[in-house]
Structures are given as C-alpha cells and as structure tokens.
Amino acid sequence: MLVPLLEVRDLRVGYGWDEVNVTEIVRGVNLRVGAGEVVGLAGESGCGKSTLAFAAAGLLEAPGRIMSGEVLYEGTNLMGLSRDKLRALHLAEISMVFQASMNVLNPVARIRQQFRDAMRAHGINSADESLARAREMFERVQLPARFLDAYPHQLSGGMRQRAVIAMALALRPKLLFLDEPTTALDVVVQRSIVQMLSDLREDFGFGVVFITHDLSLLVEIADRVLIMYAGKIVEEAPARGLYESPQHPYTRALMSAFPPVGAVRTRLEGLSGQPPDLRQLPAGCAFAARCPKVIAGTCDAIAPPEVSSGEGRRVACHLYGHAAFGAPQGDRLERSGDGLEPPAEGGLEGKVSAGG
Amino acid sequence: MAWNLLLRAVWRERCRRVVSTQPGASARHIVEGGAPPVLEVSGLTKTYTIGRFGKAQVVRALTDVDLTIQKGEVLGLVGESGSGKTTFARTVALLERPTAGHIRLLGQAVPPRLTQKRLREHRSHVQMIFQDPYTSLDPLHTVRYSVSRPLRTFKVVPKNAEGATVDKLFTQVGLVPPQDFLRRYPYQLSGGQRQRVGVARALAARPELLLADEPTSMLDVSIRLSIMNLLLDLQKAESLSLLFVTHDLAGASYMSDRVAIMYAGHLVELGPSESVMGGPRHPYTQLLRGAAPDPASHFGASKRFEARGDPPDLTSLPSGCPFAPRCPSARRECSDSLPEWRQVGPGHRVRCVLY
Numbered sequence: 001m002l003v004p005l006l007e008v009r010d011l012r013v014g015y016g017w018d019e020v021n022v023t024e025i026v027r028g029v030n031l032r033v034g035a036g037e038v039v040g041l042a043g044e045s046g047c048g049k050s051t052l053a054f055a056a057a058g059l060l061e062a063p064g065r066i067m068s069g070e071v072l073y074e075g076t077n078l079m080g081l082s083r084d085k086l087r088a089l090h091l092a093e094i095s096m097v098f099q100a101s102m103n104v105l106n107p108v109a110r111i112r113q114q115f116r117d118a119m120r121a122h123g124i125n126s127a128d129e130s131l132a133r134a135r136e137m138f139e140r141v142q143l144p145a146r147f148l149d150a151y152p153h154q155l156s157g158g159m160r161q162r163a164v165i166a167m168a169l170a171l172r173p174k175l176l177f178l179d180e181p182t183t184a185l186d187v188v189v190q191r192s193i194v195q196m197l198s199d200l201r202e203d204f205g206f207g208v209v210f211i212t213h214d215l216s217l218l219v220e221i222a223d224r225v226l227i228m229y230a231g232k233i234v235e236e237a238p239a240r241g242l243y244e245s246p247q248h249p250y251t252r253a254l255m256s257a258f259p260p261v262g263a264v265r266t267r268l269e270g271l272s273g274q275p276p277d278l279r280q281l282p283a284g285c286a287f288a289a290r291c292p293k294v295i296a297g298t299c300d301a302i303a304p305p306e307v308s309s310g311e312g313r314r315v316a317c318h319l320y321g322h323a324a325f326g327a328p329q330g331d332r333l334e335r336s337g338d339g340l341e342p343p344a345e346g347g348l349e350g351k352v353s354a355g356g
Numbered sequence: 357m358a359w360n361l362l363l364r365a366v367w368r369e370r371c372r373r374v375v376s377t378q379p380g381a382s383a384r385h386i387v388e389g390g391a392p393p394v395l396e397v398s399g400l401t402k403t404y405t406i407g408r409f410g411k412a413q414v415v416r417a418l419t420d421v422d423l424t425i426q427k428g429e430v431l432g433l434v435g436e437s438g439s440g441k442t443t444f445a446r447t448v449a450l451l452e453r454p455t456a457g458h459i460r461l462l463g464q465a466v467p468p469r470l471t472q473k474r475l476r477e478h479r480s481h482v483q484m485i486f487q488d489p490y491t492s493l494d495p496l497h498t499v500r501y502s503v504s505r506p507l508r509t510f511k512v513v514p515k516n517a518e519g520a521t522v523d524k525l526f527t528q529v530g531l532v533p534p535q536d537f538l539r540r541y542p543y544q545l546s547g548g549q550r551q552r553v554g555v556a557r558a559l560a561a562r563p564e565l566l567l568a569d570e571p572t573s574m575l576d577v578s579i580r581l582s583i584m585n586l587l588l589d590l591q592k593a594e595s596l597s598l599l600f601v602t603h604d605l606a607g608a609s610y611m612s613d614r615v616a617i618m619y620a621g622h623l624v625e626l627g628p629s630e631s632v633m634g635g636p637r638h639p640y641t642q643l644l645r646g647a648a649p650d651p652a653s654h655f656g657a658s659k660r661f662e663a664r665g666d667p668p669d670l671t672s673l674p675s676g677c678p679f680a681p682r683c684p685s686a687r688r689e690c691s692d693s694l695p696e697w698r699q700v701g702p703g704h705r706v707r708c709v710l711y
Contacts, residue, residue, distance in 0.1 A: 045576040156666075186436045186603055191647035213577045216606075217649035243651045257581045259610035261633055261648045267588075268610070270581030274546075 003075045005175055005207045006033040006056065011069035013048075013055045022065065023279050025051045027231035029069075031209075033175065036201070038208040040222030040239070042215050042254065044275055048231040049211050053177045056209070057096050058086045073175070092122050095168035099180035101160040105152040111163050112148040118167055137166035141196060158189035165197065172204055179211045194221060216258045219243040224312070227251045230276055230286035233306075237313040247315045249291045285318065293319060392463030394565050394597040395425040395448065395482075400457035402440075402447050402621075406671070413671040417443040419621045420694075421457070425565065428595040430588070432612030432629065434602060434644065436667060440621035441601045442487075445567040448599070449484045450475060462564060480510040483558035487570040489550035493542040499553045500538040506560040525556040530586060548579035555586065565597045572607065584611055605648045609633040614703070617641045620668050620678035622694070627704030637706040640679045677708070685710060 008031040016022030025048045033039050041049050054060045056071050058078040071078040073094065078086065090096075098104055106114055112134060119130035135145050141162040152160055161181060168176065178197070182190035198221065201208060212218055218225055218239070225242045227235040227250060235248040246252045257270035273290035276282060282289065288299040298318050306316040402418040418440045425431050435441045446452045448459065450470070459466040461481055470478065483506075486492035493502050504522050507513055513521045526534035529552040542550055551571060558566055568587060572580040584607065591598045600611045608615050608629070615632045617625040617640065625638040636645045665682040668674055674681055680690040689709055698711045 044578045187605065187644060187647040188436060214649060215577075216651055219651040220649055239651075254577070257577050259581070259584075259606045261606045261609055261645065261650055265610065265629070267585070268581055269585075271578040272582070275578075 002034075004032045004072075005035045005037075005074060006031070006209075007070075007072040008032075008052075008056050009070040009072070011052070011055060011071065012067040013051050013060065014065055014067050015051075015063045016065065017063050022067065024067065025231050025278060026055065029228075029231075029233055031056065031226065031233070033207045033209060035174065035207055036205045037224070038198075038201070038210060038222045040218035040225040041209060041211045041228060042213060042218050042225060043228035044213060044254075044271070046275055046278075047228045048278075049228050050179055052228070053096070053179055053209060053211055057094050057177050058089070059096065088122070091118060091168070091173065092171045093173050094175045094177070095171075095173040096177040096179065097161070097164055097168050097181045099183050101157070101164045102152060104164055105160065107152055110149055110151055111155075115148070115167055115170070119170065122171055133170050134166070137170050138163075140169075140200060141166045158185055158193065161185065161193060162196070165193070165200075169200060169204065169206070173206055175207045175209070177209045177211070180213070181210075182217075183212065183214070190217075214258070215254050216260075227254065230278060230281065232286070232316065233314075234287065234317065235313075235315045237310075241310070241313060247309055247313070247320060248287075248317050249293050249319070250287050253290075253292075285316075295319075391427060392460075393424045393426050394429075394462060395423070395599075396458075396460040396463075397421060397423045397448065398458050398460075400444070400447060400459065401455045402443055402452060403455045415670045416673055417621050417670060418447065419673070421618075421621075421623050423616060423623065423626070425597045425599060427564075427597055428591070429614065430591060430598045430600060430612045432600045432602065432608030432615040433618060434605060434608045434615060435618035436603060436644075438667060438670070439618045441603075441618050442569050443621075444618070445484065445569050445599060445601050448565075449482050449567055450478055451484070476509065480512075480561050481564045483561050483563040483566055485551075485554050485558050485566065485568040485571045488574050489547055489554055490542075490574070492554055493550060493557075495542050498539050498541055499545065502542075502553060503556045503560055506557060510561045512560065512562055521560070525560055528559065528590065529553070529556045530582075531556070546579075547575050548583065551575060551579075551583055552586065555583075555590070559590065559594075563596070565599065566591070567599045567601070569601045570603070571600075573602070573604070580607075587611070605633070605644055617644070620670065620673060622678050623707065624679065625704075625706045625708075627701060627706075631701050631704045635701075637700050637704070637711060638679075638708050639683045639685055639710075641706075643682075 008029060011026055011029045012024060013026035014022035014024040029052055031039070041052070043049050051064065054064065055066055058071065058081070060066060066079060073089070081089070105111070112131065115134040116127060116130045119133065124130050124133070134148055138145050138148060143159060143162050143166065147155060147159065147163065155163060182193055185193065194217070210218060210222055219242060222239045225237060225239050226233050227248060229250050235242070235246070235251045237247070242251065246255055253271045256268045259268055271290065276286050276289065282300065284300045284302055285291070285304050288294050291299065294300070295318055304316045304318045306314050307320055309315045309320045400418055400421040404415040404417060405412050406415055407413050421444060433441045433444065443452065447454050450466070454468065461478065466478060493499065500522055503525055504518055507518055507521055522538065523534045526532070526537060531537045531549065531552050537545070537549070545553065571587070572583050575583060587598060588611065590596065600608060602608050612629045614627060615629050616623055617632070617638060619640045625632060625636070625641045632641065633645065636642045664684070668678055668681065674691060676691040676693050677683070677695055680686045683690065687709060695707050695709045697705045697707050700706050700711050
C-alpha cells in the first residue's frame with residue numbers, strides 16, 4: 001500500500017495555556033491526502049477547520065496544543081520534528097495560503113524582497129536565482145513581472161492572493177493548504193484564481209487541502225470532501241457522491257444554505273440554530289439540537305459511531321447505523337486511492353465512471 | 357455670457373436625456389393599477405473628483421443609470437466590487453448627492469438640493485441596511501437606543517408607545533424575547549444578531565423602500581440564508597420594496613423578482629430573475645454566470661473559465677461600451693458609442709450590440 005502524502009490519525013487539538021483548562025477544538029479527526037489529490041474541508045465558522053489545517057501543517061502555536069494523535073507527512077511524524085526541521089519543511093514541502101493575504105505580506109517591503117527572504121530561508125542565496133524564480137512564478141500566476149517591485153498595498157486583493165500563491169509554490173511543495181483563499185474576493189476573481197490553481201496543480205502535481213465554507217465551490221473542485229462539525233468529521237465522500245446524495249443531516253443543511261443559481265425560486269431553510277459551545281458540548285451527537293431528524297433518546301445520549309456508508313464514504317450519524325449497512329462496504333483507504341489517478345487521464349469522465 | 361451658454365448646453369443635454377428615457381419607460385415594466393413606482397431613477401450619474409487641483413481626476417462611479425422599482429418588488433443589483441452598486445444605493449438614500457439625473461420617489465420628484473426637513477422626509481421613506489454589521493451600529497449605545505432613534509427622528513409613534521414599538525420590531529426581526537437583547541451593546545451580539553438589529557433599525561422608520569447593501573456578505577454561511585429569509589418575510593408582510601445589492605449571483609436570484617447587472621457604473625442588463633439567470637444575454641452577465649460556483653453544470657463536461665483583463669479604471673473609462681475591452685465578442689462599433697437598450701424578452705433588456 002502506497003504511503004499517503006499526508007495522514008492525520010485521531011488528531012485532537014485544543015486551546016489553553018495549561019494542561020487542565022484546554023478547550024478541545026479538533027476532536028479526533030482522521031484525514032488522508034494522496035499525492036496530487038484535492039481534498040475539501042467544509043464547515044461553519046468555528047467548527048475547527050482552520051485549527052485542523054494549522055495543526056496538520058505543523059504551524060500550530062501556543063495556546064494551541066496538540067493533545068493526541070499523529071500527523072504523518074510521507075510517513076514522518078511531524079510532531080516528532082524539531083522547529084528547525086519543520087521550518088525547512090515549510091514552503092519546500094508543505095505550503096499554506098490564507099484568506100487574508102494582506103496580513104501575510106509585509107506592508108513595508110516590496111514583493112521582490114519578500115520573495116528573496118523566503119528563498120534565502122531555504123538556501124537559495126543568489127539574488128539572481130531568487131529573482132528568476134519569482135519571475136517564473138509570476139508568469140505562472142498570470143501577474144506582470146513589474147509587480148515584483150510593488151508594495152502589497154499597490155495590488156488589488158486578487159493580485160495579492162496571486163502573489164502569495166506564487167510565493168507558496170516557488171519551491172514546488174508537494175502539499176498545499178488553502179485556507180479560504182478566495183472568500184474575500186469577487187466571483188470572477190475567485191473563479192480565475194481557482195482555475196489557475198487547478199492548472200498549476202496539473203503541472204506541478206501537488207496535493208491540496210482546500211478549506212472553505214462555500215460547499216458549492218468545493219463540490220465542484222475537490223476530489224473528496226470532508227464535512228466538519230464541532231471538531232469532528234461528520235461525513236466524508238467523493239465530491240460527486242456528496243453532491244448527489246448527501247447523507248448526514250448537517251451536510252444536507254449546509255448544502256441547502258446555498259441557493260442554486262438560476263433555479264426555480266423555492267424557499268430554502270438552510271441551517272437553523274447555532275453551533276454548540278465547544279466548552280460545554282452536549283452528550284451524544286453535537287448536531288442533535290439542530291438536527292431535523294433527531295432520534296430522541298439516542299442522538300442526545302450516545303455519540304454516533306463513524307460507519308462506512310457506501311463506496312469511499314463514511315458518516316457519523318445514528319441514521320446510518322450498523323443495522324442499515326451491515327458490515328462496512330469496501331475499504332475506505334483503498335477507495336481513497338481513486339484520487340491518486342493522474343487527473344489528466346480521462347479527467348472528469350474518469351472520475352464519473354468510477355463514481356457511478 | 358460663456359456661463360450662460362454652458363448652462364444652456366447642460367440643460368439641453370438633461371432634457372434630451374429625460375426625453376430619451378421616456379419610450380423605454382413604458383416598455384420597461386407593467387405599471388399596475390396606475391400606482392406610481394416606489395422609485396424611479398433616470399440618468400443618474402455620480403462622479404467624484406480626486407487628486408489635487410491641477411492634477412484632479414474625475415471618477416465616474418455611476419453613468420446614466422435608469423432604474424425603476426415597483427411597490428412590493430425585490431430588485432437585485434449585481435456587480436463586482438467597484439462597479440458602483442453601493443454608490444447607487446447610497447445616492448438613492450441621498451447619502452451622496454447625485455451629479456446628474458433625476459430621482460422620483462413615490463411619483464414625486466426629489467429636488468437636487470433639499471432642506472433638512474425635506475431630506476428627513478426622504479429618508480423616512482428610504483432606509484438602508486449596511487454591509488458591515490460591526491461598524492454600522494454605534495458601539496457606545498445599547499441596541500435599543502439604535503433602534504428607537506428613527507422612531508424619534510421621524511416621529512413614527514408618540515413617545516409613550518416607543519417601548520412597545522421597539523419590542524415589536526425586535527420580535528419581527530427574530531430577536532426574541534426582546535428584553536434579552538434590548539440592553540445589550542453591539543459587541544455583546546453575534547454578527548447575525550447585529551445584522552438583525554440593523555434590519556430592525558431600518559424598519560423602525562416604516563420605509564417604503566429598503567436598500568440592503570450586501571447585507572449578508574460579512575456573515576457566516578449558516579446565518580446568510582436566515583437573514584435573506586428574514587428580509588423576504590418582512591418584504592412580503594409589509595409589502596416593502598427592496599433593493600438587494602450583492603455580488604453573489606445565487607443570492608440575487610434567490611431573493612429577487614428582477615435583476616439588474618451593473619458594470620463599471622453602467623447598467624448592462626435588466627430583467628426578470630429567471631430569465632436573466634437562465635439565459636444571460638450580455639457577455640458580462642454570461643461571464644458572471646460562468647464564474648458562479650455551480651456543481652450541477654460542472655459534472656457533465658469540464659468547462660474552462662476564461663476571464664480576460666480587469667474592470668476598467670473609472671477615471672478613464674473606455675469610450676462606448678465599458679465592457680468592450682474584455683468582451684470576447686466585441687466589434688468595432690462597441691467602442692464607438694454606448695449601445696442602446698434592446699428588448700430581448702418580456703421585461704428583459706440588454707445594452708449590447710449583439711441583440
């Protein structure tokens with residue numbers, strides 16, 4: 001069996017300054033990313049998706065603390081690595097692009113200088129070489145090279161995000177975390193950046209963890225989608241499967257929160273209520289209080305086990321108990337290998353036939 | 357003498373404009389029962405001057421916008437950032453003074469210069485909901501204060517009925533029970549709750565027209581739809597007219613009876629929501645439609661999205677159609693002059709030479 005690019009095993013992350021008063025934000029998450037695969041992670045604000053990404057990328061700082069679990073990058077446990085080793089790994093192997101690119105760039109340094117600093121931290125000391133790389137990357141992200149001499153405030157939001165992506169990919173990392181990279185942008189800019197990222201991915205072949213709350217965008221671009229609620233993965237499925245038959249009531253609610261474009265106008269109810277307070281989680285399923293299909297006596301008492309619920313799918317909900325599905329169908333890990341197929345071959349059609 | 361000539365030329369130009377918009381006005385919309393539209397805007401233009409004297413540049417934020425909103429209608433105004441959609445809403449609310457053009461509210465012309473009293477009257481009919489619920493409420497006052505202010509300013513109810521009215525408004529926008537919220541300060545509320553306070557404040561004036569400027573874009577997914585539903589419920593219950601300004605095509609099609617598409621300060625397409633979203637005609641609308649996430653259309657065939665260029669600089673707009681430099685089907689005539697409005701379906705108009 002191939003070693004996955006990234007494997008997160010039963011990860012628990014919390015925030016707190018001492019061992020006792022820790023609020024658990026990520027509550028036992030399993031996640032795998034194959035080489036070149038696009039994995040989507042969706043959920044409401046505060047569900048722990050960014051915390052999960054920070055922890056998985058080895059970027060978590062105090063008061064955040066990893067309480068248990070493992071993060072394996074190509075089989076190496078990131079948690080056992082020293083700070084220096086992690087630093088060397090970042091940008092070169094694992095990169096991250098955040099929502100607020102303005103906060104990432106240094107406002108008083110030219111883009112060219114910031115590029116050079118990043119390259120120098122990874123052993124590229126020659127100014128010419130770093131400039132050459134910067135030019136090449138700017139071309140790849142469709143930014144005119146003259147903007148290398150610009151300060152961040154001189155660029156528009158979309159251009160800044162492109163510059164950050166250029167920097168993040170300059171050393172050809174194998175894994176890219178995208179934390180709401182297009183949320184603050186206009187639809188047209190968002191679409192062209194997403195298109196550009198998918199072109200770059202085809203050329204460079206990096207794996208992607210794409211975090212967003214925009215499920216309709218995610219379903220379109222990801223191979224596999226994970227839905228997170230109150231620190232747990234409540235559903236995982238191939239994108240098309242998730243779109244066509246969402247299983248967890250939370251997934252359904254989240255999907256109905258996005259009105260479709262151009263469809264007949266019908267009233268949608270979306271999500272009612274609010275996510276639970278992670279400091280005082282209810283017993284049983286965290287979604288029970290908001291769930292339209294809640295089973296009294298079960299959902300509010302027993303935490304739902306995670307069951308395999310179809311090809312490459314898992315769901316944590318009492319509606320999909322063991323009785324309904326019998327033994328887990330197929331091996332989830334085998335199935336997730338689907339995303340490992342080169343996207344060039346057959347592209348979508350390939351995926352579609354595999355899914356159907 | 358020179359001034360006289362100039363003024364006369366300006367006047368003639370204005371008259372020409374008013375006349376030229378008349379034929380469109382009848383075909384534009386079915387006027388029901390002869391009641392005047394709530395809002396009728398013609399030739400609305402707004403420019404800003406930036407830079408110092410000598411190097412001054414003129415930003416053309418809105419160019420010659422004609423738009424009508426009927427009673428009880430929801431009109432979606434869609435465009436990218438910088439397209440002038442917020443300026444339009446602010447100008448209608450007279451938070452900005454129009455450079456040229458006419459605004460008619462409830463059939464009455466709104467003069468370009470207003471006395472304080474007349475301005476107050478205008479605002480009692482037109483209320484705005486702002487994009488950012490974090491900065492549009494006074495942090496030093498309780499939300500009760502914010503909501504009761506319009507009641508006093510516009511003398512909506514006698515003073516002794518104020519408390520009951522505020523309670524009712526809070527209930528209407530779903531902040532129940534009201535007494536749990538009345539004494540809170542904005543920082544003690546979540547984003548969605550603050551936006552509800554913003555809606556309550558706008559409703560307090562008992563307006564005819566509600567201008568909602570991207571009311572959901574700062575909110576989390578889970579709350580967005582509930583705010584949209586709240587606006588729709590209130591709009592129906594009070595038969596309000598609503599201008600819903602947004603860059604989210606899906607949100608606009610969910611909310612609106614009609615949709616207007618704005619690009620670089622120009623309206624480019626206008627029509628019933630289903631017909632604009634189902635069959636966008638203007639190349640810019642088609643670009644927007646193609647950019648919107650739409651899983652259903654994605655799964656069939658892999659489509660590529662091509663967007664050329666950026667929106668134009670509003671200080672130096674291209675001559676003719678502002679979208680021509682980016683348009684895949686641009687012709688030479690596109691950059692000669694601004695295309696006329698053309699009728700492409702019932703109530704569906706587009707400003708493009710292709711039709």
